[in-house]
Amino acid sequence: MKVGVVTFPGSLDDVDAQRAVRLGGNEAVALWHGDADLKGVDAVVLPGGFSYGDYLRCGAISRFAPVMDKVVEAAKGGMPVLGICNGFQILCESHLLPGALIRNDHRKFVCRDQLLRVENNRTPWTSAYAEGQEIRIVLKNGEGGFVADAETLARIEGEGQVVARYLEVNPNGSLNDIAGVTNERGNVVGLMPHPEHAVEELTGCGLDGLGFFSSLVERTFA
Ligand SMILES: NC(=O)CC[C@H](N)C(=O)O
Numbered sequence: 001m002k003v004g005v006v007t008f009p010g011s012l013d014d015v016d017a018q019r020a021v022r023l024g025g026n027e028a029v030a031l032w033h034g035d036a037d038l039k040g041v042d043a044v045v046l047p048g049g050f051s052y053g054d055y056l057r058c059g060a061i062s063r064f065a066p067v068m069d070k071v072v073e074a075a076k077g078g079m080p081v082l083g084i085c086n087g088f089q090i091l092c093e094s095h096l097l098p099g100a101l102i103r104n105d106h107r108k109f110v111c112r113d114q115l116l117r118v119e120n121n122r123t124p125w126t127s128a129y130a131e132g133q134e135i136r137i138v139l140k141n142g143e144g145g146f147v148a149d150a151e152t153l154a155r156i157e158g159e160g161q162v163v164a165r166y167l168e169v170n171p172n173g174s175l176n177d178i179a180g181v182t183n184e185r186g187n188v189v190g191l192m193p194h195p196e197h198a199v200e201e202l203t204g205c206g207l208d209g210l211g212f213f214s215s216l217v218e219r220t221f222a
Contacts, residue, residue, distance in 0.1 A: 001026045001042040001043055002027045002042050003027065003028055003029065003042065003044070003216065004039060004045070005021060006033060006044065006046050007030065007032055008065060009033065010050040010051045011047050011048075012050060013047045013048040013197075016047070016194075016196045017048075017084065017196045020195065020196035020199045020212075021213050023200060023213065024213025024217065025216075025217040026216055031044070032067065033051075033062065033068075034065070036070070037070060038071070042079070042080075043082075043216060045081075046082070046083040046087025046088075046090050047087055048085035048140075048141075048194055049085075050086065054142075057143070058089040059089030059091075059093040062093070063094045068090070071094075075187065080187050080216065081096065081187065081188045082188075082191070083097070083191070084191055085144075087190070088192055092190065096183060097182070097190045099146055099156070099181060101143050101144060101145060101147075101192070102143060103145060104142060104144055104145055105145055106173070110140065110141065113205075114137060114166060115134060115136050116135050116136070116167060116179050118133045118134075118164055119131070119160075119164060120160055120161070120162065120164075121133075122160075123163060124186075125216070126189065126215055129211045137209045138193060138198065139171055139179075139194070140194065144174065145173040146192070147174075159184065163190075179193060196209060196213070197209065199213065
């Protein structure tokens with residue numbers, strides 16, 4: 001599949017995401033925040049980083065980037081979209097995902113190897129994992145606390161929209177230990193930790209993140 005990776009001013013992990021896309025067996029296509037079209041890609045990754053310097057709130061300005069009009073339109077049409085960390089924040093700001101991400105409860109930037117449980121493997125980004133599989137990937141952010149109102153939280157729990165949950169410690173105060181969620185349709189996924197940094201042995205971070213990028217080729221979704 002052709003997977004577009006969007007670079008915003010201040011993106012940090014766009015090149016790592018492109019590499020992970022290729023290691024997962026897909027073609028990576030570089031997209032720029034000012035692009036007016038998606039260059040014929042089949043899926044989109046919004047990478048991690050500090051887009052627009054995190055001004056106002058993380059992701060609050062990126063949401064208005066020209067390319068996001070097309071990403072929102074394509075996501076509503078069913079295109080697989082993965083937002084990693086800052087990308088997750090942008091997806092929440094764009095209302096493609098429920099809830100919001102706020103400052104870590106301890107008010108500090110956190111960087112750690114984080115154990116997660118994959119709760120939902122029925123998305124185009126997680127089908128390579130077994131339901132309940134435990135994976136360890138790096139977490140690094142300042143605004144990673146997932147929050148939602150009580151009704152929304154009950155709905156996403158009830159509908160199985162929690163994609164991954166923190167194990168061992170809750171590193172940021174996220175409600176219900178939520179590390180990642182999907183939309184109702186299941187094509188849009190946001191994840192706070194970074195699977196693109198755990199895709200090859202060379203970095204010493206293991207391979208637990210590769211499934212997010214190989215899932216696309218391992219199954220076909222309607
Ligand atoms: N690693 C990231 O993508 C960081 C996201 C955002 N800048 C934050 O600190 O929360």
